[in-house]
Amino acid sequence: MWDLLATNAALATMARGAGAPYGLIAQGALGIADGRIAWAGAEADLPGAPQSLAKETRDLDGALVTPGLIDCHTHLIYGGMRAQEFEARLLGRSYEEIARAGGGILSTVQATRAASEDALVEAALPRLDALIAEGLATIEIKSGYGLDVENELKMLRAARRLAVERNIRVTTTLLAAHALPPEYQSRADDYIALVCDEIMPAAHQEGLADAVDGFCEGIGFSPAQIERVFEKAASLGLKVKLHAEQLSDLGGARLAARHGALSADHLEYLDPQDAPALAAAGTAAVLLPGAFYYLRETKLPPVDALRANNVAIALATDSNPGSSPMTSLLLAMNMGCTLFRLTPQEALAGVTINAAKALGLDGEIGSVEPGKRADLCVWRAAHPCELSYTIGYNPLKKRIFDGII
Ligand code: DI6
Numbered sequence: 168m169w170d171l172l173a174t175n176a177a178l179a180t181m182a183r184g185a186g187a188p189y190g191l192i193a194q195g196a197l198g199i200a201d202g203r204i205a206w207a208g209a210e211a212d213l214p215g216a217p218q219s220l221a222k223e224t225r226d227l228d229g230a231l232v233t234p235g236l237i238d239c240h241t242h243l244i245y246g247g248m249r250a251q252e253f254e255a256r257l258l259g260r261s262y263e264e265i266a267r268a269g270g271g272i273l274s275t276v277q278a279t280r281a282a283s284e285d286a287l288v289e290a291a292l293p294r295l296d297a298l299i300a301e302g303l304a305t306i307e308i309k310s311g312y313g314l315d316v317e318n319e320l321k322m323l324r325a326a327r328r329l330a331v332e333r334n335i336r337v338t339t340t341l342l343a344a345h346a347l348p349p350e351y352q353s354r355a356d357d358y359i360a361l362v363c364d365e366i367m368p369a370a371h372q373e374g375l376a377d378a379v380d381g382f383c384e385g386i387g388f389s390p391a392q393i394e395r396v397f398e399k400a401a402s403l404g405l406k407v408k409l410h411a412e413q414l415s416d417l418g419g420a421r422l423a424a425r426h427g428a429l430s431a432d433h434l435e436y437l438d439p440q441d442a443p444a445l446a447a448a449g450t451a452a453v454l455l456p457g458a459f460y461y462l463r464e465t466k467l468p469p470v471d472a473l474r475a476n477n478v479a480i481a482l483a484t485d486s487n488p489g490s491s492p493m494t495s496l497l498l499a500m501n502m503g504c505t506l507f508r509l510t511p512q513e514a515l516a517g518v519t520i521n522a523a524k525a526l527g528l529d530g531e532i533g534s535v536e537p538g539k540r541a542d543l544c545v546w547r548a549a550h551p552c553e554l555s556y557t558i559g560y561n562p563l564k565k566r567i568f569d570g571i572i
Pocket residue numbers: 242271272275345382410413458485487488489490491
């Protein structure tokens with residue numbers, strides 16, 4: 168006996184290999200038991216009379232049901248904000264210029280170090296609530312504004328606590344190799360040693376890091392330095408991912424693929440010839456149109472090459488105080504379509520099944536299929552392309568997390 172049977176739904180299952188676009192089942196039904204999807208298919212194929220199958224049945228009145236949304240790349244935990252930097256950029260200074268002058272990421276590092284764990288949680292909750300209001304079920308949250316043992320761990324603990332404060336799944340990523348902390352100026356290799364010898368082992372020992380990330384960039388770390396981070400992560404059994412080719416092409420995506428990374432993220436400056444390496448490694452491409460938009464980038468990620476090589480394309484907010492102060496996955500979907508020319512189907516896959524793949528969780532979440540967690544959204548929409556179509560309109564009717572409405 169299932170806990171719940173929902174009938175009369177338009178199911179956008181987003182199941183891989185489904186024949187119909189979006190894996191759409193027009194007159195669909197869905198059984199939920201023990202927080203998981205027990206059955207999903209055409210109502211006509213239900214294995215019995217509805218009342219005999221579940222303790223409770225609900226008629227969804229033809230509403231659209233999708234997987235719960237997944238934001239697979241965020242920096243949601245941080246102290247302070249950077250509205251003045253936004254203003255400075257409008258007065259003519261560039262993002263890189265500000266970063267090199269000790270502003271940018273480093274100003275957030277200062278504010279994050281000064282904040283208590285409680286304060287970080289309090290500051291992040293309103294941002295998280297904005298995402299949840301649009302159907303978020305799972306969020307990846309990175310450290311990277313602490314840049315020492317104590318503060319990186321503080322950020323990761325704050326991230327984990329969000330899953331206690333709200334009904335969501337949180338995955339955490341150690342991004343200690345995000346920027347060079349001021350006390351290590353001109354000693355980048357020594358800082359990488361600290362990351363490898365102290366920060367990463369400490370985070371791992373406390374079970375605070377589900378993965379390890381780095382910023383491979385002129386204003387970040389070199390491929391050789393990132394490689395040291397990746398090698399250490401592998402020795403601890405931690406998965407890796409990389410901020411690659413955001414502002415220039417240092418070959419980060421190739422490096423990520425060589426290390427079997429879960430994802431390579433940003434990728435505006437990706438050489439199209441590197442797409443096959445991502446595909447062969449099963450490394451997802453995470454596109455972040457919010458940062459592209461906010462930095463007024465003009466170089467487009469090579470979407471055609473990613474598509475042609477069947478690289479899984481995910482979309483995320485990159486929610487952070489500097490380059491993407493955005494807390495809307497629906498807006499990321501719209502921007503993915505308007506700016507990167509993704510189709511609405513690719514955009515929805517980008518925040519469901521492919522985002523799950525980017526987190527290594529596509530066996531558990533990301534599609535409406537038997538066995539997966541019952542994370543679902545019920546929308547005031549007749550067709551899934553509507554989710555990418557509007558700007559600033561929220562059609563969410565109900566959110567189901569782990570089987571609970
Ligand atoms: N790339 C980004 O877009 C964020 N981090 C990164 O490596 C920006 C972080 C910030 O500006 O605070």
